[in-house]
Amino acid sequence: MTNPITKASFVRRHLLTCENLSVGEIGALLDLADKAAEGNRQVIKKRDVLRGRTLINLFFEASTRTQSSFELAGKRLGADVMNMNVSTSSVSKGETLIDTAMTLNAMRPDILVVRHHAAGAVELLSQKVDCSVINAGDGAHQHPTQALLDALTIRRAKGRIAGLTVAICGDILHSRVARSNINVLNTMGARVRIVAPSTLLPTQAERLGAEVFTDMNAGLEGTDIVMMLRLQRERMQGSYVPSTREYYHFFGLDHEKLARAKPDALIMHPGPMNRGVEIASDIADHSRSVIREQVEMGVAVRMAVLEAMARQLPNH
């Protein structure tokens, strides 16, 4: 019997974007992640897949859950994990991204997990180092592990992804989560809708492979998954939307709007949530909300990615 993972496996040095991931690659990662999730529910969670390896979390942008999720994933696989805090790093002293990369490269890490506020920065960095690089979010471009953990959460709750209708709602314009999710969900055969006021939609958004709605009630009609995005506070006060109050009125997920979705529709949010802005507080805690499962699957998916990458690491 052949191992399904070797049959359709994830064989890449870096994970930078979801745009070119195949059905087989995503499926393999999700299968691995399912196993990791199982392991994470055991008393003894630690394995030794990455024993002796060094993982550096290089975060140029503040993050709580992604960074801790990667840290935990690395540790559970036995890696030595180091967190580079941007505020104490030499970046704040004027060092360029490339210089930072070269410095880190000289320390011989095996895997770099990078988040940066500029789109494309992680890819640039990946071209300059010898180790594997995982994109943990670059500007409004990509956040691959978020899309994979969302796909895993959906697949575990619904048993499939293909054929489902997923509405991604909120600040699409600035969202890397939306872009990665559109890629992964489309690849896996879901129908993707994006719902936002026109001011928060990128130009030619429909070309990403999603149906565009500016009316949330219409956008949620008959959907299986309602995926809410965070709206940053500085964008709520008149620049992109008039006010928190108006945004909540037209784009906040409340019971009335949720009623347009299928009765068994799942509610998702990548976090951190603004309760009462993009999502009603009781909806966030709804029985159909899988927001906490998303966090749990985050660790599992990151372990799966690290594990798949470990197979590609040179045995020097």
Added chain:
Amino acid sequence: MRNNGSPKAPPAEATAFLNARLIDPASGKDEPGGLLVEDGLIADLGNHLRRNAPEHARVIDCKGHVLCPGLIDMQVFTGEPGLEHRETLKTASHAAAAGGVTTIVVMPDTEPVIDQVALVDFIQRRARDNAIVNVHVMAAMTRGLKGQDMAEIGLLKRAGAVAFTNGKSSVINTRVMRNVLLYAKDHGTLVVHHTEDPYLTEGAVMNAGEVATRLGLPGVNKAAETVVLERDVRLVEITGGRYHAATLSCAESLGVVRAAKARKLPVTCGVSVNHLTLNENDIGSYRTFLRLRPPLRSEEDRTAMVRGLSAGDIDVIVSSHDPQDADVKRHPFAEAADGAIGLETLLAAALRLYHSGELALIPLLRAMTINPARLLGLPSGRLDKGAPADLILVDLGQPWVVDKAQLRARSKNSPFDESKMQGRVLATMVAGKTVYQ
């Protein structure tokens, strides 16, 4: 509140206009006939009603005069709230009724600015209690009309705002303007914009040209208008938002609008009756009541505006009624405030173009009835069964002289004071009720 749910409905209130010249600018019909009003709506109209009224109806003999939809004036400044000494909704509505205007759209340039749902509600309540014509609110599209942060366009529209504007100022921040157009499109609402670059107009008090030079007054070039208008058209092109240039004043602007319309962009424009009937020469010896924004232009521009109206480049005529008291007008020209009242003289002044043969009656009336109604989504502005009975009876030939002491507006800054007019409103009906006779 005629029928407040009591079990036996009262008999229909009916008025029959007999022997009228019915003009419906929407359909272009101009023919003798009669019209029956029941319960505030137009119940029937046509030649069969020319001589005969139903028994229960109150009869008005029109004696062959024009019966047409009441005018809709989509640019009216009042002083309520905050500057009631200039104008209230009540005084403005009386001036409107006397001028044949049955619907006024009030601008948000008040104190405080109408940029909140509660203020729209305030205007609607005050109008319901005090005004004798229909009053609609054009709300602020940016908070405080400052041109920086978008107002709550969605919630304001739900509260009843019929369109959005930045009042007497242009939004200079291009990103804000783009986002307002994008956002307003989502809510299907119209953006009405004053087109004047504040940097080019800074310090200027009239049109740049020979007259300004002779008078020794700082003038503003027409480019101040076209620069903003052309930019806005580009933004409409990328956003698809419905855009209306509030009051244009020069030939060059019409070229921009014509090109935009030829490209099927959702662009419309208006002109004030002042710019159709007056020019910079009328300022004469520094008459501050003719200090306007945009400023009165040359005679060539005026005739171009009239031609633009005739050709359909211009969609709407407004009074741009802007009451200013003597305290701010009785100053040297360069130090006086801008603005002129115009509600009561809107129709009479516009009829100058008809009497001079510059413009036919139907296109003239269309720009003050059905065109603004369509832009704002109002059911009025037409003679049609089921439409609101907002009607005016007009004697096209009656001569009169404007006397500011007789004008009903609270402020008396009329550019037409002591002017001879031809054509006067005999009666004004709003929702079936006679409000002026």
